[in-house]
Amino acid sequence: MTIKRFWAAALLFLVLFLVACGGAEEESSPTPESTPVPTPVVTPEPEPEDYRNPLTGELTETDISRQRPWAVLLNNIRVALPQNGIGQADIIYEMPVEGGITRILAVFQDIEGVGEIGPVRSARHYFLDLVQAHDAIFVFAGGSNQAYTDIRERGIARIDGVHGSGVEFFRDPERIRRAAFEHSLMTTGDLLLENVGRYDYRREHGPGFGTGLRFAEDGTPAGGEAAYEVSVRFSNVKTGVFTFDEDTGLYRVSQFGQPHIDGNTDEQIEVANVLVLFASFRVMDNEGRLDVDLNLGGEGYFISGGRAVPIRWSKGGYDAPFVYTLMDGSPLELTIGRTYVNIVNVNTGEVTIGG
Secondary structure, three states: OOHHHHHHHHHHHHHHHHHHHHHHHHHHOOOOOOOOOOOOOOOOOOOOOOEEOOOOOOEEOOOOOOEOOEEEEEOOOHHHOOEEOHHHOOEEEEEEOHHHOEEEEEEEOOOOOOOEEEOEOOEOOOHHHHHHHOOOEEEEOOEOHHHHHHHHHHOOOEEEOOOOOOOOOEEOHHHHHHOOHHHOEEEEHHHHHHHHHHOOOOOEOOOOOOOOOOEEOOOOOOOOEEOOEEEEEOOOOOEEEEEEEOOOOEEEEEEOOEEOEEOOOOEEOEEOEEEEEEEEEEEOOOOOOEEEEOOOOEEEEEEEOOEEEEEEEEEOOOOOOEEEEEOOOOEOOEEOOOEEEEEEEOOOOEEEEEO
């Protein structure tokens, strides 16, 4: 190789070396610090709330706990049967009126879509204590003088089928033909909801309101006696019978020697809880109209899950809820589901509990 070629090759090698070093140096030089990309914050979906019907303890799709329930007074004599809508009531109260017959107050926390309800019948003043215990809107048709006096004085929210607008009610022609005109007045849940706006009634409970009710998934009372059939005698005219069904865990209701049927479904009424409350009754007048003191409290029975135990009950005023305790004073827990409350004369009512 000539000297000229040698130097040319050396010069080329040097250039290539410098370029390579410069590239390596450029690659190894630190880069400016980059701004970190924030990690997205994932907000967890809130757990769905468990809404419950305050009268049954059952789960509901929406929160209905603050809305005022509806209390509908139903006829309960043999010729007026069947009652419609009663099987959907959350709490059923039965109490005597004059002549040994009984009337039923059906309480619905949510009356939407219930369908026909009736036959609606006239009020007696002591039923108002039940209405006010639930801060309910009272639905009835006529009433005693004392009932109307107390309704006005207490400011009861009411829809009256006799001395009202009448648009919330209709007459069932079949009942007129089969029974009598006074046993034919009917309403529906939707009719009541469509027309309640005519009245200036509060639609929700006020602050601090409570039902006084407690529920458990299984409220079968510990101890007590076997209660597979319970007979509640109101008078020589009316006795109710509650028969325990082990398959469903519910009590089937009968009266007048036959199943107590809801006319809308033709199905027998079934309830999870049966209460018997002994109360003080007195005859007020020559018509045999009664007075029932529900503010005195007293004793009774709680029946659920095939067992029965004695209880105490109290009510601290017209507008106070019922409070139920076991005999040791501990709070009573009902089984989740519907309840049937029998209010009987402490002196003449009878309860027979059989295993």
